[in-house]
Amino acid sequence: MDSPGMFQEGRRGYDRSQVDAYLAALAAGGPPVGFQGFDTVRRGYDRAEVDAHLAALSGVVPLPSAPPAPADFRGFDTGVRGYDRSQVDAYLAAFAAGGPPAGFQGFDTVRRGYDRAQVDAHLAALHRDLR
Structure with missing residues (x-):
């Protein structure tokens, strides 16, 4: 393989x-x-x-689960400094399971995190679609 x-x-x-x-x-x-x-x-x-x-x-080997995303969503780039990937992934999983998580305070900025502008734009689009 x-x-x-x-x-x-x-x-x-x-x-x-x-x-x-x-x-x-x-x-x-x-x-x-x-x-x-x-x-x-x-x-x-x-x-x-x-x-x-x-x-x-995926029918043969279990793959990591990911929250559903729009068909045109390609994932986030990573950068030297960006949002904590595990926090963003957990937020998106909670969002996919029923909406924005209660008490959300924001994401930590870490080395090799998700591109902040891309995450912010994606979240804005998700929240806009809720209305």
Whole structure:
């Protein structure tokens, strides 16, 4: 299940070494423990191709669950400083399960977090759709 050459490289895409390690772990018996998703980097694997490949495997191998998103949602880029990925993911999961979480105070800013402008725009669109 090697991925070199399996996916096209794009201007921005999933971190190739992370995708390769994930697929190697799948081939060895299951997804890596603590998998949080792939970072988006310059010259990474095409996200749509990787997502389609993982979706095709989902009937055979359990994949990490993700909250439903609009069809055109491609995920967030990561940056040197950004929103804590686990907090954003938990918020989106709670949102998908029934709306915005009560008592939400905001996300911590951390190294290698989700792009703040992208998260803010996505959340604004989700909240706009609620009205």
